[in-house]
Structures are given as C-alpha cells and as structure tokens.
Amino acid sequence: MxxxxxxxxxxxxxxxxxxxxxxxxxxxWRCHDLRHRFASVFLQETGDLAALQAILGHRHIAMTLKYAHLNTAHLHRAIKRVGTKTGTAPLVSREPTVSETMVSA
Incomplete structure (x- = not known):
C-alpha cells in the first residue's frame, strides 16, 4: 500500500x-516489486533487519529475508576495507616439494 x-x-x-x-x-513490472526493492535498499543502507521486519509487518524474520534481495556490492566494499598489508605477496597454491612432504610426514 x-x-x-x-x-x-x-x-x-x-x-x-x-x-x-x-x-x-x-x-x-508488478507493484509488489517496489516492496522488494525498498527492502533491499533499506537493508543495505541501514543493516537494521529488525527495523525492516517491523516496517514490512512480518511476523517471522525469514519472510523479511525473502524480501531483502541483496546485491553483493556491500560485501565487496567490506572486504576491501580489510585489505592486505602493504608488501605482502598474494597466496599462490602450489604442490609441496619432496623435502617439504618428508618433513611433514
């Protein structure tokens, strides 16, 4: 409404x-799509799932989560904030050498 x-x-x-x-x-387009859009934007901007549940009038939080279709941009920003220390090399997966295998055995 x-x-x-x-x-x-x-x-x-x-x-x-x-x-x-x-x-x-x-x-x-369906009018109900605006409700889903609002829920997604509200949750991404505020992170307040309990407030969203109250606003939408849901009895169970599981229903609120169905409405809040999140994109992952906020997750990427959070990961970037953590980052890596300057001067660290990226982790590269490789097979262990024979001597490394013998030491760990």
Missing part, C-alpha cells in the same frame, strides 16, 4: 497507472 497526506489516505490508482506505463515501455 502507498499512503499520502497527513490523514494517511491511500493512493487508489497507483498500481494501475504504473502498469500502463510499464506496458507501454514493454517492461515486466
């Missing part, structure tokens, strides 16, 4: 007008 005004009046033609626009643009 979408509400407007101080009295909390409901928009009654919102979904049907968007459907007409989407049809003209030849874009598949």
């Amino acid at each position: 979408f509400w407007h005004g101080e009295e909390g009046q409901r928009y009654t033609h919102f979904a049907s007008r968007f459907a007409v626009i989407a049809k003209r643009a030849k874009v598949p």
Whole structure:
C-alpha cells in the first residue's frame, strides 16, 4: 500500500497507472516489486533487519529475508576495507616439494 497526506489516505490508482506505463515501455513490472526493492535498499543502507521486519509487518524474520534481495556490492566494499598489508605477496597454491612432504610426514 502507498499512503499520502497527513490523514494517511491511500493512493487508489497507483498500481494501475504504473502498469500502463510499464506496458507501454514493454517492461515486466508488478507493484509488489517496489516492496522488494525498498527492502533491499533499506537493508543495505541501514543493516537494521529488525527495523525492516517491523516496517514490512512480518511476523517471522525469514519472510523479511525473502524480501531483502541483496546485491553483493556491500560485501565487496567490506572486504576491501580489510585489505592486505602493504608488501605482502598474494597466496599462490602450489604442490609441496619432496623435502617439504618428508618433513611433514
């Protein structure tokens, strides 16, 4: 539902007008997609899953997680913040030498 005004009046033609626009643009669209989009953006920006659950009115957190389709950009940024120390070489996997194998045995 979408509400407007101080009295909390409901928009009654919102979904049907968007459907007409989407049809003209030849874009598949459902009004419910906006709810999923909001959930994803809200969670990525705030990280507050409990608040999102309350906003969406879900009884179970599992349902909230279904709505919050996250992209991975925030995960990549988090990994970059950790980074590696300057001067460290990247780890390269290789087969152990014969002497290394004998020492570990």
